Amino acid sequence: MVEYFKDRRYRQNRILMVIMIPLALVLLAGVGELLYRQQNPRRLVGRENFSLPTPNTSPNTSPNTSPGAMPGTTPSAMPDALGKRIEEAVLAFRTGDSDGARKLLEGIDLEKAGVSAGWELAGLLKERGGDKKAASERYSRGIATVPSEGLYYRRAILRRENGEFDLALDDLNQALVLAPADILLSNDRLLLLIQMGHKQQASEEIKALNALGTDGSGRVFALCGLLLEDGEYAQGASVLEACKKVLPPHVFDQMLKNPILSRHQGHPEIMPFYIKNL
DSSP: OHHHHHSHHHHHHHHHHHHHHHHHHHHHHHHHHHHHHHHOOBOOBTTTBSSOBOOOOOTTOOSOOOTTOOTTOSGGGSOHHHHHHHHHHHHHHHTTOHHHHHHHHTTOOHHHHTOHHHHHHHHHHHHHTTOHHHHHHHHHHHHHHSOOHHHHHHHHHHHHHTTOHHHHHHHHHHHHHHOTTOHHHHHHHHHHHHHTTOHHHHHHHHHHHHHTTOOOGGGHHHHHHHHHHTTOHHHHHHHHHHHHHHSOHHHHHHHHTOHHHHTTTTSTTTHHHHHHHO
16 A cells, blocks of 8 residues: 555645646536626626616517516517517617617516516616616616516615615625626625725625635725725725736626715825826
């Protein structure tokens, strides 16, 4: 037995195991990410279009790609013409044609359609028109009909702007139940905790998440928020630079507008970064 462990082939096998096992884990993680993206084909394009699905022009599919869709809202349960019309409205909104999107949504019974994107788009159109109260009402009705992380997120943003921090936090918690791996949701929730004065809780949650060994890039903005709130502007600016390197552009652009960060943009050590990136 001892002679076996001295054998050169045994040492070679150990070297191969040390090299191949990490490679296999990386490959499995990549496959898992690919499968997740296939099952969640949302395209995050700024805060306004947080979870509106990318329209699919295939005649046999509907835009109901939200992971929070309730039973009975599958493509087969919705008329093709209605699904196509909602897809066209989403596409019009994405291309800046709010009037076209509004006309396409007119006359559609969103409760019967059962598509979260329809409710979210209806709310976004109200927001763009300046009627945030009506927008919040659309999101609430959508949540009652076909809850999705996008609807919870949109309502959370409005509640945060109104100073209803506890309600906003509840909405972000619900959104994360539906999309636990979403970086943008996780960051916004941590930053909201900081805005509410719960810096210790936010710090402890960041440490707990780090202890799990999960991807830390989604929590860099929360760390930056803690530093800025404590007056550590030089370190905060360094973290912002790091954020730009590790986060997807749409997440970076969105989080840079978060009030817990943007209210510090006038500080001499932060201002150059905002001027360069906004």
